Amino acid sequence: MAQKKIKNLKSFSTSADRFEGANLLCPGCAHSIIVREVLNATNDDLVISAATGCLEVCTAVYPYTSWDASWIHIGFENAATAVAGAEAMYKALKRKGRLLQPKRTPKFVAFGGDGASYDIGFQWISGTFERGHDIMYITLDNEVYANTGGQSSGSTPLGASTTTSPAGRVSYGKKRHKKDMLAIMAAHGSPYVAQVAPNKWKDMIKKIQKGFEVEGPVYINAMSACTTEWRFPAQDTIAISDLAVDSLVFPLYEIVDGTKLNITYRPKKVIPVREYLAAQGRFKHLFKPENEHIIEEWQRRVDAQWEYLQRREEAGV
Amino acid sequence: MAEKMELKKVEVWDGNLAAAHSLRQAQVDVVSAYPITPSTPIVETFAKFLADGYVDGEYMMVESEHAAMSGCIGASAAGGRVATATSAQGFALMVETLYQASGMRLPIVLHVVNRALASPLNVNGDHSDMYLGRDSGWIQLDTFSPQEVYDMGLMAFKIGEDHDVRLPVMVHQDGFISSHTAQNVSPLSDDEAYEFVGEFKPMNAMLDFEKPISYGVQTEEDWHFEHKARQHNDLMTKVFPKIDEVFQEFEKKTGRKYKIVEDFYMDDARVAIVALGTTVETAKLAARILRKEEKIKAGVVGIRVLRPFPFEQLGEVLKKVKAIGTLDRSSPNGTVGMLYNEISGVLMGHGVKSIVLNYVYGLGGRDITVEMIKNIFRELDQNRKARKRISPVQQFVNLRGPKLEYFDASLVNRGK
Numbered sequence: 001m002a003q004k005k006i007k008n009l010k011s012f013s014t015s016a017d018r019f020e021g022a023n024l025l026c027p028g029c030a031h032s033i034i035v036r037e038v039l040n041a042t043n044d045d046l047v048i049s050a051a052t053g054c055l056e057v058c059t060a061v062y063p064y065t066s067w068d069a070s071w072i073h074i075g076f077e078n079a080a081t082a083v084a085g086a087e088a089m090y091k092a093l094k095r096k097g098r099l100l101q102p103k104r105t106p107k108f109v110a111f112g113g114d115g116a117s118y119d120i121g122f123q124w125i126s127g128t129f130e131r132g133h134d135i136m137y138i139t140l141d142n143e144v145y146a147n148t149g150g151q152s153s154g155s156t157p158l159g160a161s162t163t164t165s166p167a168g169r170v171s172y173g174k175k176r177h178k179k180d181m182l183a184i185m186a187a188h189g190s191p192y193v194a195q196v197a198p199n200k201w202k203d204m205i206k207k208i209q210k211g212f213e214v215e216g217p218v219y220i221n222a223m224s225a226c227t228t229e230w231r232f233p234a235q236d237t238i239a240i241s242d243l244a245v246d247s248l249v250f251p252l253y254e255i256v257d258g259t260k261l262n263i264t265y266r267p268k269k270v271i272p273v274r275e276y277l278a279a280q281g282r283f284k285h286l287f288k289p290e291n292e293h294i295i296e297e298w299q300r301r302v303d304a305q306w307e308y309l310q311r312r313e314e315a316g317v
Numbered sequence: 318m319a320e321k322m323e324l325k326k327v328e329v330w331d332g333n334l335a336a337a338h339s340l341r342q343a344q345v346d347v348v349s350a351y352p353i354t355p356s357t358p359i360v361e362t363f364a365k366f367l368a369d370g371y372v373d374g375e376y377m378m379v380e381s382e383h384a385a386m387s388g389c390i391g392a393s394a395a396g397g398r399v400a401t402a403t404s405a406q407g408f409a410l411m412v413e414t415l416y417q418a419s420g421m422r423l424p425i426v427l428h429v430v431n432r433a434l435a436s437p438l439n440v441n442g443d444h445s446d447m448y449l450g451r452d453s454g455w456i457q458l459d460t461f462s463p464q465e466v467y468d469m470g471l472m473a474f475k476i477g478e479d480h481d482v483r484l485p486v487m488v489h490q491d492g493f494i495s496s497h498t499a500q501n502v503s504p505l506s507d508d509e510a511y512e513f514v515g516e517f518k519p520m521n522a523m524l525d526f527e528k529p530i531s532y533g534v535q536t537e538e539d540w541h542f543e544h545k546a547r548q549h550n551d552l553m554t555k556v557f558p559k560i561d562e563v564f565q566e567f568e569k570k571t572g573r574k575y576k577i578v579e580d581f582y583m584d585d586a587r588v589a590i591v592a593l594g595t596t597v598e599t600a601k602l603a604a605r606i607l608r609k610e611e612k613i614k615a616g617v618v619g620i621r622v623l624r625p626f627p628f629e630q631l632g633e634v635l636k637k638v639k640a641i642g643t644l645d646r647s648s649p650n651g652t653v654g655m656l657y658n659e660i661s662g663v664l665m666g667h668g669v670k671s672i673v674l675n676y677v678y679g680l681g682g683r684d685i686t687v688e689m690i691k692n693i694f695r696e697l698d699q700n701r702k703a704r705k706r707i708s709p710v711q712q713f714v715n716l717r718g719p720k721l722e723y724f725d726a727s728l729v730n731r732g733k
Binding site for chain 2: 045047049056057060061062063065067068069070071072073074075077078081082083084085086087088089090091092093095096098099100101104106123124126127130131
């Protein structure tokens, strides 16, 4: 295990990049922050797959590539299976003694957006986890189909206005809460699942490194604040991410071996969900008097989820 | 190290077993598969080989055919020998990934046990799935018997994995008629077979960390056309020379001779049938009988390589034939059959004016008998004698209810 020792942001910023800054992602996009940190969490070689989406279309446009690592994109739904296939080939060639560089110990990582993970690629992830490949699947969760202009996904939260769940005269936007992907992936018996956010970078690196250490399929849900579709100024990505974790809208925790839940970040001062919602254009309409009950529902839901996580942690099961 | 298997000089194998043994002998590194009738025994047999130590690669038993081919693509890009098998609905579910595999120039071998496409649901053999794959950028090898499934199964790796070719290859066999009918198959020994196929030589492997590579990148209007054109050009110019070379090498080893276009009794044929799959064997029998009993100079053309399409080879073999029956085992759904179109194009391109008829037959496993094919030859001979088309362009063979036929002979006069 060639784990990187990163003590502070300075050592982090000067570490070698295998994900180049030369890419087409929006200014302020959290994807690039997360991907860079993941790739910097290990010195080992990487085989990376990416689902169709923002990350893919912005980082590998012929004749250019932003990836100084082995990389593959097949389609929207099959990033998990793509990297699983590569991992299977690694195991086969290792057994047969035909690896080109037998001493290397590569890591296999798949990236997909929330559309690719919660919706269209869900089956492929489920199959890959059931088969137990030694891979890490990371959802870059910006809660919307951002690459195609902001359509609602299975991760889009209650009340968000998207192009396919627009707020209007008689609608407050998305009618349902987002899926609980962490619980679903833990239920697959994954040895390690975790939720991370780029503003809490030390927590994120620790979880990624933990994920690389365990054998088997690891699931990481990474909050990726989207300046374009959440509608906040591009320089506020980290500030919005702070609001998300400090309001407990996006709690940071891990589940080990499918059951053992640990909360990894407890805000010193929990802020109201209202403040998180108010900072984003996608929730603007919720502040009309007739939609006030949605904000209340939001707070109730976040409180209940936090209570649930704490009880799970206490119970240790 | 995988155990070797002692094989008899002649084994009794059906097409599925023949395919599974070809995969075993090629020592495929990764099989990523999902079972579907009638190809299921291929992946079952391979799983048993693995369980008994006769192969030592990785076997991904995935959750759908789309995932099966996705796994194949990831594994192939990583740099090793990859194969799978499917049929019909599974093939249809794979279609997206078939284009992705060929676009990335990954030499995956796919055994397609041909079966009808729903609806109505049907598990029996026709060529709907084979036809669905014909624009996908794969090489398509067709077989008429289990022996040929085995032979093409070995040769497919050698053709697709060649560094000048680097394209995925389908090996087609007829569902049930070939896949489940045990026949005599003469295999090579394990050592001979592996020596023939050769070690996999990686190129642009993702597991070569000295040279990181990006697979499956984006190209829009600036480069997409060039990539597709290059793939087409390689299909058009590099595949046939390689296939000829591999066929010759195989003949030296086994004595079994294959051609890109197989022809039977074509030296002096005045009428001919062009077909795919096991029907070629039935047509051979019908032609032999008619030549003897009715003095009809009947010939048969079997298309061994459907893609790339053997335009020149077919022109050469058909140029002296006066009336040609093109037999399509797939519903044309609103036009003439694929083979009718392709063969008409071949004749036009060679400046040959022959009568071409289209017979749609055998959908969903409906039988085609020697007697039916004799009738087709007789009709072709009547057209030949009339020196003009006197039959409808398209007819359905062995269909219940009223006869279905389209574009009758009155069109011939309107064309003048």
